[in-house]
Amino acid sequence: xxxxxxxxxxxxxxxxxxxxxxxxxxxxxxxxxxxxxxxxxxxxxxxxxxxxxxxxxxxxxxxxxxxxxxxxxxxxxxxxxxxxxxxxxxxxxxxxxxxxxxxxxxxxxxxxxxxxxxxxxxxxxxxxxxxxxxxxxxxxxxxxxxxxxxxxxxxxxxxxxxxxxxxxxxxxxxxxxxxxxxxxxxxxxxxxxxxxxxxxxxxxxxxxxxxxxxxxxxxxxxxxxxxxxxxxxxxxxxxxxxxxxxxxxxxxxxxxxxxxxxxxxxxxxxxxxxxxxxxxxxxxxxxxxxxxxxxxxxxxxxxxxxxxx
Numbered sequence: 001x002x003x004x005x006x007x008x009x010x011x012x013x014x015x016x017x018x019x020x021x022x023x024x025x026x027x028x029x030x031x032x033x034x035x036x037x038x039x040x041x042x043x044x045x046x047x048x049x050x051x052x053x054x055x056x057x058x059x060x061x062x063x064x065x066x067x068x069x070x071x072x073x074x075x076x077x078x079x080x081x082x083x084x085x086x087x088x089x090x091x092x093x094x095x096x097x098x099x100x101x102x103x104x105x106x107x108x109x110x111x112x113x114x115x116x117x118x119x120x121x122x123x124x125x126x127x128x129x130x131x132x133x134x135x136x137x138x139x140x141x142x143x144x145x146x147x148x149x150x151x152x153x154x155x156x157x158x159x160x161x162x163x164x165x166x167x168x169x170x171x172x173x174x175x176x177x178x179x180x181x182x183x184x185x186x187x188x189x190x191x192x193x194x195x196x197x198x199x200x201x202x203x204x205x206x207x208x209x210x211x212x213x214x215x216x217x218x219x220x221x222x223x224x225x226x227x228x229x230x231x232x233x234x235x236x237x238x239x240x241x242x243x244x245x246x247x248x249x250x251x252x253x254x255x256x257x258x259x260x261x262x263x264x265x266x267x268x269x270x271x272x273x274x275x276x277x278x279x280x281x282x283x284x285x286x287x288x289x290x291x292x293x294x295x296x297x298x299x300x301x302x303x304x305x306x307x308x309x
Contacts, residue, residue, distance in 0.1 A: 007082075010054055015039060016047050018102055020070070021090045023057060025106065027069035036105045038259075101255045107295035140165030146212040149236060151229075152201060152219025156182030156194075162215065163194050170206065172199045201229040206236040213237075217246040221264045230279035237306040243281060246289060247272070249298040269300065276304045 011017060015037065022028065022036055030048070034041045048068055051057040058071040093099050145167035150159040153171035155178055163169045163186075171194060173179050179196050186194050199205040201216075201223045214233040223229035233243050248266035256262045267275070269286050276284045281304025289301035 007054060010050060011086075013047070014098075015043070016051060017086075018098070019044070019047055019051065020056065020086060021093075021099070022102060022106055023068060023070050024087070024090065026110070027060070027067040028109070029065055029067050032109045033068070036102055036109060038105075097255070101253075104253050104255075104296045108297065111290065111295050111297075136161065137164055147210070148213045148215060149204070149206060149211045150215045150217070151204065151233060152216060152222060153182060153196075154178055156185050156196075158215065158217050159194055160186060160189060160191050163191050166213075167193065169194045170211075171196050172204060172206075174198065174200050202232055204232045204236055208235055209238045209241075211236045211238065212241045214241070214243045215245075216243070218248070220245060220247045221262050221266060222260075224263055226264070226267075226275055227278060230275055230281075234279045234281060234306050239307055241306045243276065243279075243302075243304050243306070245272075245276075245300075245302040247300055247302070249288075249300050251296055251298070253296050266297075267300065272300060272302055276302060279304075281306060 018037055019033065022033065028036070030041055030044055033039075033044050033048075037044065039047075048057060048059075052059060052068075052071075055071055057068055060067050060069065090099075140161075143165050146165075148162050148166040148169045150156075150162060150169060150171045153159045153173050156171050159169055159171040159182065171179070171182055173182070173196075176198060179198060183196055186196075197205045201219060202225060214237060216229070216233060220226050220229055230243070237243070250266040250268045250271075252265065254265065256265070273284050273286045276286075284302065284304040286300060286302040289299040291298040
């Protein structure tokens with residue numbers, strides 16, 4: 001009875017129940033679980049340790065990484081009836097807001113794995129050196145030298161990727177703290193063809209007709225007025241220059257407003273195309289960049305050409 005009492009006290013914690021619900025779908029490492037639950041890594045590790053001691057979670061090592069999964073032997077033997085109860089409760093709670101938020105972040109982790117050719121432990125899928133990043137860099141070899149502005153650059157990862165093929169890149173963000181991290185990253189990578197400037201989407205610190213490509217990656221849905229932001233993106237383009245935009249298709253995940261400060265829950269394809277045309281762009285194209293079953297987020301890629309006025 002003491003063992004049973006200890007087990008039920010263990011399951012009286014919301015975070016541990018969320019962990020079990022997530023691990024019922026796949027195996028994850030601590031870093032992935034931290035992102036899914038929005039809980040500090042130390043807290044996730046502590047909860048995993050308790051669940052492991054109780055025989056509910058197992059640890060396994062693969063390719064230098066430590067993953068956690070449900071303890072299958074416990075589901076079959078001593079805890080079979082408990083798992084039947086938990087699975088029923090997890091299904092009942094599917095519409096709970098916290099559960100839906102966990103699920104959407106879980107799908108983002110799974111999407112990230114696929115985009116990086118994760119093998120999920122299947123050695124037959126392992127091809128050394130294969131990655132989407134390598135393909136993106138290879139395509140950069142086909143581009144001419146260009147002057148690029150990365151608007152809403154964040155910590156500069158895309159900015160530095162663009163710097164591999166661009167003549168020059170200007171990373172623009174409104175946060176001093178974020179720009180400091182971007183500068184530090186560029187210094188560590190010894191990238192010398194990037195400038196960092198503080199600025200807002202609706203007021204870019206750039207001259208008219210000074211840029212060949214304006215990148216907006218996951219930044220337009222943060223704009224208070226997307227039309228103003230696109231008008232600025234076009235203003236700084238030389239004749240024949242392009243806006244290249246990556247953003248979310250319209251979705252219903254309202255939690256992103258508080259978590260990431262999103263102003264809009266994505267864009268409908270037709271609305272995004274209309275916004276770009278009203279900004280003065282021609283040859284506008286909008287298509288799906290990434291979409292996966294079960295993932296509430298679909299990434300749209302859009303582009304348009306600015307002509308002389």
